[in-house]
Amino acid sequence: MLTASDFDSTKQPDVCPVATIGRNNQADAHSATAQSVISTMVKAKVPMTSTLAVYEPFVANRPTKEPRVLNAMAPAVRDDYLKLRNEIDSTGSGPVAAEGLKGAMAFERAFVEAGGLLGSGCDPTGLGGALAGFGDERNYELFIEAGFTPAQAIQIMSANGARILGVQQKLGTVQKGKLADLVILKGDLTADPTVIQHPTVVFKDGIGYDSAKLIESIQGRVGID
Numbered sequence: 096m097l098t099a100s101d102f103d104s105t106k107q108p109d110v111c112p113v114a115t116i117g118r119n120n121q122a123d124a125h126s127a128t129a130q131s132v133i134s135t136m137v138k139a140k141v142p143m144t145s146t147l148a149v150y151e152p153f154v155a156n157r158p159t160k161e162p163r164v165l166n167a168m169a170p171a172v173r174d175d176y177l178k179l180r181n182e183i184d185s186t187g188s189g190p191v192a193a194e195g196l197k198g199a200m201a202f203e204r205a206f207v208e209a210g211g212l213l214g215s216g217c218d219p220t221g222l223g224g225a226l227a228g229f230g231d232e233r234n235y236e237l238f239i240e241a242g243f244t245p246a247q248a249i250q251i252m253s254a255n256g257a258r259i260l261g262v263q264q265k266l267g268t269v270q271k272g273k274l275a276d277l278v279i280l281k282g283d284l285t286a287d288p289t290v291i292q293h294p295t296v297v298f299k300d301g302i303g304y305d306s307a308k309l310i311e312s313i314q315g316r317v318g319i320d
Contacts, residue, residue, distance in 0.1 A: 096122055096202040097150055097195055101132050120195030124202035133202075133209050142212040142259045145203050145251070147241070148233040149218055152176075153191040155183050163292070163310060164229045172318030200241035207247070214256045232291045239288040249284075275301040 096102060102122035103112045112118075123129060136143065152159045159180060165173055183189035207213050215238070217230035231252065238248035257267025266274040277298040282290035294306040 096124065096129070096199045097191060099132065101128055116190055116195070120192040120198070122195075122198055122202075124198045124205055129202060129205065133206050133211060136206070137209050137211050140212070142214060142255075143203070143206055144214045144216050144259070145234060145238070146216060146218070147196070147199060147203075147237040148230040150191050150196060150199065151233070151237065152180065153183065153189045154193055154196050155187045155189045157193075157196075161229065161233075161292075166315070167229070167310070167313050167317045169315055169318040200237070204242055207243075207251075212255055212258060213251050214259045215252045216256070235291045236288045245285045245288070 097116050097119050099119070100106050100112055100115055102119045103115045105118060106112045135141075151157050160177070165177075168176060203213055215231065215234045217234075235248050235252060238251060239245065243251070254263065254267040257263040257265075264273075266276055269277070275298050278294050279296040279298075280290050281293040281295050284290045296303045297306055297309065298304070
C-alpha cells in the first residue's frame with residue numbers, strides 16, 4: 096500500500112507520481128479505494144508479497160539495530176546505515192511514518208481476510224538482498240505485530256510463497272516426498288516471536304547446516320561488491 100499509486104491523491108491519469116510513499120502514509124487501509132484494490136486483486140487471483148521489513152528501517156524509533164544484522168554489514172556500510180538511522184530517530188521522522196507502517200499491516204490483513212494470497216520477502220538486490228535471511232525473520236515478527244497468528248505467519252512465509260511461485264508440489268509444506276527445506280529453532284515460536292531470531296540448524300535439500308557457523312561466515316562482509 097505504501098508504494099501503490101492507487102492511494103496517491105495527487106495522481107493524474109497516465110502520469111507516474113513521485114514521492115508516493117510520503118503521501119501514502121495517510122492512506123486508509125479500510126477505505127473504499129483499499130477495498131476496491133483488494134477486490135480487484137482477489138477476483139483476478141493476483142497475489143501480493145509483503146515486504147514490511149524493507150520499510151521498517153525508514154520509520155523512526157523502531158527496533159532496527161539488531162546486533163546480528165549490524166555485525167554482518169561491512170564497516171563502511173554499517174556506518175552509513177547507523178548514520179541514517181540516527182538521523183531518522185533523532186528527528187522522529189522518516190520517509191515512512193509509523194501510521195504508514197501500521198496502515199500497510201492493516202491492508203495486508205484485510206487482503207488476507209478477503210481471500211487474497213499473501214507471501215513474504217525482501218528486496219532481491221543490494222543490501223536488502225544480502226540481508227534477506229534476517230529480513231525474512233523480521234517479517235515474521237512484524238506479521239505477529241500486525242495481528243496474524245503464528246500459524247498464519249508461517250503459512251504466509253512458506254506454503255504461500257511456494258504457491259505463488261508455482262512450486263507447491265515440491266516444497267513449502269512438511270510432507271512426504273517434498274524437498275526437505277526446514278529450520279530448527281531454539282524455543283517456542285508460538286509463545287515468543289523473537290524465537291525466530293534463534294535458528295540452530297537450517298536444512299536445504301535435506302542437508303543440515305550449522306546456523307551459527309553460517310552467520311559467522313558473513314561477519315563484516317555484507318555490502319562488499
